[in-house]
Amino acid sequence: MSDSGFDYDLFVIGGGSGGVRAARVAAGEYGAKVGLAEEDRYGGTCVIRGCVPKKLMVFASGYRDMFEDARAFGWEVNDGPFDWPAFSEKLNGELDRLEGVYKSMLDKSGVDRFDARATLKDAHTVTLSTGEEKTAKHILVATGGRPWRPDIPNAEKALVSDDIFNLKKLPKSMLIIGGGYIACEFACILHGLGVDVSLWFRRAQILNGFDDEARGFVADEMRARGIDMHSGANLLEMEERDGGIWVKSSHGQEKTFEQVFFATGRTPNTENMGLAEIGVELARGGAVKVDDYSQTAVPSVYAIGDVTNRVNLTPVAIREGMAFVRTVFGGEPTPVDHALIASAVFTQPEMGSVGMTEENAMAQEPVEIYATSFKAMQTAFADRDDRVLMKLVVSKETRTVLGCHIVAPQAGEMIQMAGIAIKLGATKEQFDQTCAVHPTMAEELVTMRTPVRTS
Helix, strand or coil: CCCCCCCEEEEEEEHHHHHHHHHHHHHHCCCCCCCEECCCCCCCHHHHHHHHHHHHHHHHHHHHHHHHHHHHHCCCCCCCCCCCHHHHHHHHHHHHHHHHHHHHHHHHHEECCCCCCCEECCEEEEEECCCCCCEEEEEEECEEEECCCCCCCCHHHHEHHHCCCCCCCCCCCCEEEECHHHHHHHHHHHHCCEEEEEEEECCCCCCCCCCHHHHHHHHHHHHHHHCCCEEEEEEEEEEECCCEEEEEEEEEEEEEECEEEEEECCEEEECCCCCCHHHHCEEECECCCCCCEEEECCCEEECHHHHHCCCCCHHHHHHHHHHHHHHCCCCCCCCCCCCCCCEEECCCCEEEEEEEEEHHHHHHHCEEEEEEECHHHHHHHHCCCCEEEEEEEEECCCCEEEEEEEEEECCHHHHHHHHHHHHCEEEHHHHHCCCCCCCCCCHHHCCCCCCCCCC
16 A cells, blocks of 8 residues: 555556556656556567567568678678568567566566556546456556558458568568558568568558658659559458459559558557546547646546557657656656657668658748758669668758758668757757768768758
């Protein structure tokens, strides 16, 4: 029993990155009595069904280009074949190890773990699927999200992102439905592993919300690699035929694929949790409504991460968890800072982005656009046609760099560093005053002198 008279000072629902961080910091650093319930696997979407296994698959799929480059640089290497079962076994072993790390961190912090589903009975009580009830002064909902399937006949025959990591074998052909980062990343991954990939998306371009020039650049590179891409294409019908899945698009195209994969978005995990029944407000689509401090309409109940549908990235959920703990247990009211969050899309090539797109910046104020596209040294030597893009969006008035967009191998690594400068409000002149590291791709970020466009 905690000093507050409840079983716990804090009860966390959800064992993903955000929930685990909040639980162990509240217990380990602030001395709170904490319980946590997880109905599936510890580590959540990122560790078990998302970022980590996906990035390992990105690494695996990238070796095909490396083999090609190696031959151009004088090495005698063969292309494969790729052994999916061997990779999959090692992948699952790594995920098991990481899940063990998450459990261990909770245990070492003194958090009580419950391997059960938790729902809310009232503002201070959770009911576990084991039949137990636990009371808490504060409840933190960190249940994340799940893949969404379109409401069409036979949709259950298709895969979603959770299923990709559990395939027994790689299909020879796959249709991916969607144009967001999950669709595009897996299109590149599976193509790199030797799958014949088609990508159908309903908008005019992939990666909606990212900089137009950058996402167009990614699309061109994906097509050049051999991914069959169709814009403005909706899936109308699908059914099992001839050992595969027959599909028909809004363009009238009919084709049979070995597998179909829906990458059509995600939805918050709030169903049948008792949230609305106790007064927690839900947005359209089921996301938990919270204020700047992650507090819901019920004062004792908070929510962080993808379940709030604010910025659905793992590091954001972790920071939201830290802000919650400082606010509630540290006596330091800490609003969540969602400004200037850098992100990476692990396509081939990668895209890194931080700050404003060219389009949004131009709608806000007069800007200068600095951009360059070129063949990287390694690619040029290997006689491959792949190009990279470096782009800065600069305020004419303040000279502040409002946005940076990179399409290149290792763009995720580069945008992390650029994000620090942009978060600090660096100006174009401060970029210019930074000595270049030569020869690198990223040196172009500090050597571009003349804008290619102004507004």
